[in-house]
Every structure is written in structure tokens, then in C-alpha cells.
Amino acid sequence: MTRTLTFLGLESSCDDTAAAVVRMEETGPRILASVVAGQTALHAPYGGVVPEIAARAHAEKLDLCVEEALAEAGVTLADLDGVAVTAGPGLIGGVMSGVMCAKGIAAGAGLPLVGVNHLAGHALTPQLTEGLAFPYLLLLVSGGHCQFLIAHGPEEFTRLGGTIDDAPGEAFDKTAKLLGLPQPGGPAVEAEAMSGDPKAVHFPRPLLDRPGCDMSFSGLKTALLRARDAEVAEHGGLRRQARRDLCAGFQAAVTDVLAEKSRRALREYLAHAPEHPAFAVAGGVAANATIRARLEQVAAEVGATFAAPPLKLCTDNAAMIAYAGIARFETGAQDGMDLSARPRWPLDRSAPAMLGSGKKGAKA
Amino acid sequence: MPAEGYVLGFDTSAAHCAAALLHAGRPVAERREEMSKGQAERLMPLLEELLACAGIGWHDLAAIGVGTGPGNFTGVRISVAAARGLALSLGIPAIGVSTLEAQAEGLPRPVTVVEDARRGEVYLQSFTADGASEPALLPLTELPPGIAGHALTGSAAALAYAEVQAGEIVEPAMPLAEAIARIAARRAGTPQPRPAPLYLRSADAAPPSDPPPVILD
Numbered sequence: 001m002t003r004t005l006t007f008l009g010l011e012s013s014c015d016d017t018a019a020a021v022v023r024m025e026e027t028g029p030r031i032l033a034s035v036v037a038g039q040t041a042l043h044a045p046y047g048g049v050v051p052e053i054a055a056r057a058h059a060e061k062l063d064l065c066v067e068e069a070l071a072e073a074g075v076t077l078a079d080l081d082g083v084a085v086t087a088g089p090g091l092i093g094g095v096m097s098g099v100m101c102a103k104g105i106a107a108g109a110g111l112p113l114v115g116v117n118h119l120a121g122h123a124l125t126p127q128l129t130e131g132l133a134f135p136y137l138l139l140l141v142s143g144g145h146c147q148f149l150i151a152h153g154p155e156e157f158t159r160l161g162g163t164i165d166d167a168p169g170e171a172f173d174k175t176a177k178l179l180g181l182p183q184p185g186g187p188a189v190e191a192e193a194m195s196g197d198p199k200a201v202h203f204p205r206p207l208l209d210r211p212g213c214d215m216s217f218s219g220l221k222t223a224l225l226r227a228r229d230a231e232v233a234e235h236g237g238l239r240r241q242a243r244r245d246l247c248a249g250f251q252a253a254v255t256d257v258l259a260e261k262s263r264r265a266l267r268e269y270l271a272h273a274p275e276h277p278a279f280a281v282a283g284g285v286a287a288n289a290t291i292r293a294r295l296e297q298v299a300a301e302v303g304a305t306f307a308a309p310p311l312k313l314c315t316d317n318a319a320m321i322a323y324a325g326i327a328r329f330e331t332g333a334q335d336g337m338d339l340s341a342r343p344r345w346p347l348d349r350s351a352p353a354m355l356g357s358g359k360k361g362a363k364a
Numbered sequence: 365m366p367a368e369g370y371v372l373g374f375d376t377s378a379a380h381c382a383a384a385l386l387h388a389g390r391p392v393a394e395r396r397e398e399m400s401k402g403q404a405e406r407l408m409p410l411l412e413e414l415l416a417c418a419g420i421g422w423h424d425l426a427a428i429g430v431g432t433g434p435g436n437f438t439g440v441r442i443s444v445a446a447a448r449g450l451a452l453s454l455g456i457p458a459i460g461v462s463t464l465e466a467q468a469e470g471l472p473r474p475v476t477v478v479e480d481a482r483r484g485e486v487y488l489q490s491f492t493a494d495g496a497s498e499p500a501l502l503p504l505t506e507l508p509p510g511i512a513g514h515a516l517t518g519s520a521a522a523l524a525y526a527e528v529q530a531g532e533i534v535e536p537a538m539p540l541a542e543a544i545a546r547i548a549a550r551r552a553g554t555p556q557p558r559p560a561p562l563y564l565r566s567a568d569a570a571p572p573s574d575p576p577p578v579i580l581d
Binding site: 060063092093099102180338340 | 404405406407408409411412422423437438441442443444445446447448449450451452453454558560561563567568569570571572576577578579580581
């Protein structure tokens with residue numbers, strides 16, 4: 001019998017400051033509170049997340065989010081069994097603020113501290129929300145990450161492949177910026193694409209001609225820039241319909257790449273003969289209706305259950321960190337007051353590095 | 365009323381981990397370790413060692429004083445975030461103390477604290493019988509003339525002395541963390557804002573250089 005465990009979670013690895021309280025009961029996990037304070041407005045003038053601005057906001061917001069989450073959950077620190085915190089990978093200034101705040105809370109409250117890999121938080125979310133059984137295939141696709149993982153257990157992941165350059169969410173943001181659309185780019189580009197012709201402008205399908213599950217998205221941005229500049233040169237500006245077509249063409253290319261690579265990842269996953277085959281997507285890009293529908297179709301083709309957690313648990317949040325912390329804690333893991341914040345921390349340490357294989361180690 | 369019990373002060377705003385413990389206004393334990401990195405890993409164990417050395421635990425603290433800089437951005441955040449977490453869990457105030465103010469603690473007025481801010485600039489604040497000036501980030505070549513008769517202290521005191529050619533260079537009256545704890549102890553009796561880093565220098569982010577295209581209707 002598993003005993004009831006209640007954990008506080010803290011997340012600050014990118015541009016969302018978040019705190020949550022999750023309770024593991026005999027019947028399964030329950031989110032008692034999940035507070036997310038975004039920073040979109042702070043970064044909007046810069047066309048992307050500025051690490052120092054993010055870190056400054058996290059440092060002065062984390063404890064407020066924790067207080068709000070505790071109040072919303074109707075618990076005090078005395079009701080908790082532990083504190084879980086994102087210890088990487090991510091923007092180091094923010095991660096460090098979160099880790100230090102968590103240490104202060106854990107030390108003062110006499111609670112165990114558990115450092116959580118942010119990617120594990122995303123990867124375990126389908127368990128938290130859908131109760132998916134291991135092993136399942138996960139596509140994590142967000143502004144900072146893009147990878148296929150087989151989740152075998154709470155701390156056991158196999159990475160089948162991922163992006164070798166930009167993450168799709170980043171590519172959506174850059175597309176929006178190049179086309180004069182607002183940030184965050186995902187929803188803005190999707191809305192434009194609805195009334196655009198995806199075939200009006202041809203976009204490449206990077207790496208589809210190569211075997212495996214690795215992806216590349218930076219070339220799409222270059223193709224978009226060229227097409228935009230050609231349009232501007234010809235007409236002295238960007239016509240609204242041309243902008244819609246560019247958005248539709250870009251989105252179609254991203255969708256095709258994700259769908260085909262998902263097919264390949266599913267083949268590799270199904271070779272493990274899972275009893276209940278399941279394909280889950282997590283990350284903000286999973287909110288794109290076109291992409292989501294195509295991935296759902298790919299899962300249906302091979303008879304795998306398709307799962308996409310609700311959007312607020314797909315994007316960065318602390319409930320997933322609290323849940324992953326409970327999962328780690330249940331395996332007997334716990335960290336000391338010397339817990340490090342790590343900018344780089346691949347989930348699957350056996351897979352060769354995709355990004356940044358320098359002396360600082362693999363980024364993903 | 366100042367805090368009568370134990371007050372812990374700590375700082376990681378530069379290449380060190382420093383902490384001091386006061387009891388009834390008197391220093392009872394102090395630690396300072398020089399390090400250019402690793403403060404995030406070292407700070408909490410060092411604080412626990414300091415408390416253990418005085419034979420007390422976290423719950424014996426009445427207030428916390430934390431160095432808010434100016435200084436290394438990441439270093440300042442390490443201490444401020446930890447202090448805010450501790451304040452939340454212990455239910456005691458955490459009080460932010462600028463390292464400029466801390467360095468002037470216990471020194472005769474007038475005194476000007478000048479800290480090296482690199483790039484030819486300094487962080488500067490003057491303390492006179494009338495009070496303190498606003499802390500500022502200034503080019504070393506544009507020091508306020510009013511500091512000419514002041515005692516100078518801080519890591520850039522010698523640089524400032526070479527510029528103004530007046531006054532004298534003095535050493536701080538006490539270790540930095542002790543000064544932070546003393547100032548925090550004095551303020552602990554009145555409501556204080558949560559500690560926040562004193563950056564003085566902006567985040568150094570520039571808006572994108574390439575303008576968006578002209579949209580044609």
C-alpha cells in the first residue's frame with residue numbers, strides 16, 4: 001500500500017514562475033493547487049525570453065507563488081511531506097532562484113528536498129493527468145524542447161531522437177517576429193494559418209530524407225525569411241494574404257516533420273511490445289490544433305491510445321514538478337542542501353548528446 | 365523594537381559565502397569562505413554549520429538579514445531567494461540590506477562606499493550626518509564632487525581616492541555579514557518589505573534590431 005504523500009513543487013526554468021501542491025492518494029494523484037505567473041509582457045519588447053529579465057522576475061515572485069499555492073490548496077507547510085524543485089535543465093538564473101527558494105523552505109520547515117529534472121516533469125505528466133501506464137511514448141514539443149522519449153518508469157527514459165537545433169515553439173515565435181505578429185508566436189501563427197494556403201509557398205521538410213527520429217527546424221526559419229523578403233521586394237511590403245500563406249506553409253512543414261518522425265518513433269516504441277500502447281504529447285506546441293490532429297491520426301494508424309494533457313498542464317507548471325518529485329521520493333531519492341542547479345541535464349544519459357556536447361556536457 | 369533573539373546575516377553578492385550570527389546584538393559566530401563559484405551549493409550547508417556551532421537550530425532565529433547587493437546578479441539572487449524561502453518557512457522577517465549600507469556600518473560619518481562595478485564604473489553611496497544619498501552606478505570619472513572630504517571604503521576606494529585626491533581610505537568596521545545582521549536586527553521591529561536585489565545596473569537586453577515588415581492591406 002502506498003501512503004498518502006503531499007508535495008510542494010516549484011518551477012522557474014524559463015519564463016513562468018510556478019508553485020503547486022500535489023497529493024498522492026491511494027486512488028491516484030490529485031492537484032490541490034497549481035499557480036502559474038507568466039512573464040510574457042516582460043519579454044515582449046525583446047522578441048524572445050531574456051534570461052536576466054526572467055531571473056530577476058523569478059527571484060521576487062517565487063515565494064509569493066508558493067504562498068498562493070498553499071492558501072489555494074488549504075494546507076500549511078506542516079501538512080507537506082516534501083519540497084520538489086526544478087533543478088534543471090533551463091535558464092540557469094531562474095533555476096538557481098527556484099533551487100535556493102526551495103532550499104530555504106525545506107530547511108526551515110524540516111522537509112525533504114527533491115531536485116527534479118524539468119523534462120521528467122513533462123514526461124510524467126500523462127501519468128498525472130491520464131493515468132497512462134508505462135511504457136508510453138512521449139513527444140515533448142515546446143518553446144525550448146523537442147524530443148521523443150519512451151517513459152519506462154519515473155526515472156527511466158530512452159530518448160529516440162529530438163531536434164538538433166531550434167525547438168518548434170521557438171520556430172513559431174521567430175516566425176511571428178519575422179512576420180510582424182505578436183508573441184507568443186504559436187497562437188498568432190496558428191490563427192493566421194487558418195485562412196492561408198499551405199501550398200502557396202514551398203517549405204522544406206528538414207531531415208525527412210534521413211533515417212531516425214532527429215529533427216531540425218532552424219532551416220524553416222531561414223526559408224521563411226527568404227520567402228518574406230522576396231514578397232517584400234516584389235510588393236514593397238507584406239500583403240495580409242501572403243502572410244497567412246506563409247504561416248500556413250510554415251505550420252504545414254512543422255506538422256509534416258513531427259508526424260513522420262512520430263511514425264518512426266512509434267515503430268521503435270512498438271518494438272518493445274507494450275501491453276497498452278500509448279502516444280502522449282506534452283509541451284505548449286501540443287496546443288496547436290493542426291499539429292495535434294495529425295499526431296492523433298498517426299497514433300490511430302498504429303492503434304496506440306493518444307493522450308494530450310490539458311493545456312495548462314502541457315505548458316510549464318509546478319504540478320508536474322511536485323508529481324515528479326513524489327515519484328522520485330517514492331524510489332527513495334532525496335537531495336541535500338548542496339543540490340546544484342544544472343543548465344544542462346539530459347533525461348537519457350545513455351543516448352549520445354544532440355546539442356552542446358562540449359566540456360559542459362550535453363544540453364539534451 | 366530591535367530583535368532580541370538570534371539574528372542571522374548572510375551574503376553572496378561577490379566571490380564569497382559570508383554569514384554571521386548575532387545574539388542580543390552581539391556577534392556569536394561568523395564564517396566567510398572565498399569562492400568565485402559554487403555559492404549556491406555551499407550557502408545552506410555553511411549556514412547550518414554556523415547555527416550548529418552556536419548550538420541552535422533554524423527555529424531559534426528571530427530575524428534574517430540578507431545582502432541585496434549591488435554586486436554579482438546571480439550571487440545576489442542566491443542569497444535573496446534563500447532568505448525569502450527561509451522567511452516563508454520560519455515565519456520570521458527577512459530583511460534586505462544593501463552591501464553599500466553594510467560597509468558603512470559602524471564607521472564615522474561622513475563616509476562614501478565605493479564598490480567596483482567593472483567596465484570603468486562604480487557603485488557609490490555616501491553617508492553623512494544628514495543621512496544617506498541614493499545608491500548609484502557611476503563612471504569612475506564622474507564621481508560627485510561632494511565626496512571630496514569623505515572617508516572612502518569599499519573595493520574601489522583606492523580607485524576613487526586616485527580620482528578625487530582627497531579624504532582617506534578606511535577599512536570597514538566589521539565583517540560584512542555581521543554588519544548586515546546588525547542592520548537587520550535594528551529594523552526587525554518595524555514592518556519591512558521582502559528583500560529584493562539592488563541591481564542598479566539594467567538587465568542589458570536590447571530590443572530586436574530588425575524591424576517587422578510593413579503590412580499591406
